[in-house]
Amino acid sequence: MSTSKPSVLIIGLGLIGASFGKALKATESARVLGADQQVEVPKIALDSGVIDEVVDQFSNLEQVDVIVLAVPVKAIGAVLKQIKHLIPRAKVLTDVGSVKGAVVKQVEAELGAIPSCFVPGHPIAGAEKSGVKAANPHLFEKHLHILTPLEQSSADAIALISKLWTAVGADVVTMPVDRHDEVLAATSHLPHLLAFSLVDTLARESDNREIFRYAAGGFRDFTRIAASDPTMWHDVFLTNQDATLKILRKFQSDLALLEQAIESSDGDVLKTVFHRSKSARDYFTQVLEQRENGVAFSAITDYTP
Amino acid sequence: MSTSKPSVLIIGLGLIGASFGKALKATESARVLGADQQVEVPKIALDSGVIDEVVDQFSNLEQVDVIVLAVPVKAIGAVLKQIKHLIPRAKVLTDVGSVKGAVVKQVEAELGAIPSCFVPGHPIAGAEKSGVKAANPHLFEKHLHILTPLEQSSADAIALISKLWTAVGADVVTMPVDRHDEVLAATSHLPHLLAFSLVDTLARESDNREIFRYAAGGFRDFTRIAASDPTMWHDVFLTNQDATLKILRKFQSDLALLEQAIESSDGDVLKTVFHRSKSARDYFTQVLEQRENGVAFSAITDYTP
Structure with missing residues (x-):
């Protein structure tokens, strides 16, 4: 296992994505790359310590260790189309959606099969404000992070994503998707x-x-x-x-x-x-x-x- | 108008009654007498600065300036039976119930008519804890106190009870009973x-x-x-x-x-x-x-x- 920090690409820099990025940076747990549909958002994220690097075009990227889908649940399919080339070399593909069955279905539909790097996740945390400017690196401390690993999820993928959420203070638990x-x-x-x-x-x-x-x-x-x-x-x-x-x-x-x-x-x-x-x-x-x-x-x- | 502090009898030393008593004492706005159905409660109230004096038997009392009914709405009729002798000499009879129509009906049924000292009231304040031990003299600060004066309510009664709630920090407003x-x-x-x-x-x-x-x-x-x-x-x-x-x-x-x-x-x-x-x-x-x-x-x- 390398001792260098993993690279984490966060797609969607709303409250949850941006808070995770800020917390990963604050705890020096990862090098954080960020992308957002709204062009001005990654710039704000860079300036406010949420990410280390802006990703404008996914096609410019060759490899990242961890991909975090932090977009609304129904937008996941569209995002997957743009990042397909990154998935074979990724160690983890995860998300932060409030619904897990629908995310699994979209991954299956878009990729043809569940990749072993895929571990769905859902942080039980939130705030009254939304958006990148509301990013809070302490948002997940003492809060649950629910992982719903699938049959296909590899032990290494589960271990790495658990480590990152634990690093930002979350209490990681696992549960079946339906439950x-x-x-x-x-x-x-x-x-x-x-x-x-x-x-x-x-x-x-x-x-x-x-x-x-x-x-x-x-x-x-x-x-x-x-x-x-x-x-x-x-x-x-x-x-x-x-x-x-x-x-x-x-x-x-x-x-x-x-x-x-x-x-x-x-x-x-x-x-x-x-x-x-x-x-x-x-x-x-x-x-x-x-x-x-x-x-x-x-x-x-x-x-x- | 006398410059001496009015005497206020609070019947029912739960969260609201006890907090009002403590606030009246803290602001030196009144001499506070207290009664409660549970025998141990007035003693606790006396020891914790909620009231100045315990009232064991209403029949021992001859006169008080202000009577505050701070019992559950359905208990008001039963309490009125015990304090009838105090009402002719009282300047104010009020309550703190969350429903006003039902309180007015009980007063009318028990006393035969609405006395001019009667001004129904409802403080819009509460807390997660209940009971005398949860008494908080700041509970009403910046909170609304709704008075629902009746045709029969005298201007003096309205003025005196408004003054007392204002003294404990409440924002006093008036509204018809039904509304x-x-x-x-x-x-x-x-x-x-x-x-x-x-x-x-x-x-x-x-x-x-x-x-x-x-x-x-x-x-x-x-x-x-x-x-x-x-x-x-x-x-x-x-x-x-x-x-x-x-x-x-x-x-x-x-x-x-x-x-x-x-x-x-x-x-x-x-x-x-x-x-x-x-x-x-x-x-x-x-x-x-x-x-x-x-x-x-x-x-x-x-x-x-």
Whole structure:
């Protein structure tokens, strides 16, 4: 194994791609090359310590060690067409998409087969702001990075990409592709859908002025979630349809029970749900505290409702 | 007008009642008397600077200037029965409930008529923790306090209670009772219902372990909302049924449109909703910033979707 730093090409310098680049540079873990569809972005990235080198034309490049696809999920196929020549000599091909099944499908469709360097990935981190200027080298510290290695993924590829995410402070875990898409549909995609939907419902009320002016704590948390990038989320819902619809329908049916309970003044149903929810929340707080205190992921106690 | 401090009796020393007491004492705005159904609570309040004096028996009291009902909305009728003798000599009778129509009804039912000292109120402030030990004298600073004066409310009563909330840092505004209940149903009651419901739906998933362990940002914000006191929220939904059901049904119908858009891969619908939602959120961020910077409430620009 060479002791020289690997070269990492990050394609897409939005919040996640740019933060990863900045963190790799800050920890001296890699030499970072960067490309973006918007011509002005790589220049900003270079000037702000996100990358070491701008890539204007992929055809000018002969070889890189690690390729990170940090574009919206539906754009991955188009990017793959442009970088096909780099894949045979790459040690790792990875991505940072919120949906993994759809990424695997695009790689298979575009390359004909899954290359052994391909290890899909998803950092569980984000921020209210998006874009290269929001790049934060500490974004991944103490946050999970989920890898969903495939049958074809080589042990070397898994080891190298794990090493790089660990170097920027992430807690690397692995999970099957389908399970990832189900867990994320429940914990991230559905909450975002509800937040976007609620904020839009209220904004369209004819007399929304007071709603915004007098908005209380609950609404504030919802608007924070709804601040995320619309295009990214559009892609998420269209590429994780099945898992999202499945959990959305469970939610709708549970919410209809609460609606009925309110309508029929059934206080017992409301109390039961609210208490169960609060106890789940208390467990979740413990998990977060344990993780803050550096408790290993596998050592966290299970939840029983 | 006397220059001596008014006496304020706070009944119910939970988060809101205790924080108001502590803030009134800290700003030397009142002499604070406190009572609570749980016998150990007033003692804790006395020891931690929340109140000046414990009230064990309302029958021992002859006169107080201001009575603050800081109990869950459905408990107000029962409390009124015990303090009837104090109301004729009080300058102010107020409350801090999240629903105003139901409080007015209980006062009317219990006292036969609305006394001129009665000015319903609702501080738009809260915290993740509840109870006397979570008392925070800064809780109301830069937060709204909504008063919903009635026809019968005297100008003196309105002036005195406004003065006390202003003294603890709140921005006092007035609104009709019905409008308050509609605005709060939209901005607070519905978001809380969705949060309780989602956390419960996910906790009841057979394989919830990974859902909690891998929970992403979106879910975290929901669990924060679901941390609120179950009994208080039970009362809110049962006493603000009409307004809550009305906005809940609008939300359900809008959510069903998003469900259909995901199912039929209609990206345009998703993008439109997400962009509109993000633009509403951007407006809301401005409102919050203006308020942080001390811009007068009435000077905040309107929102046009």
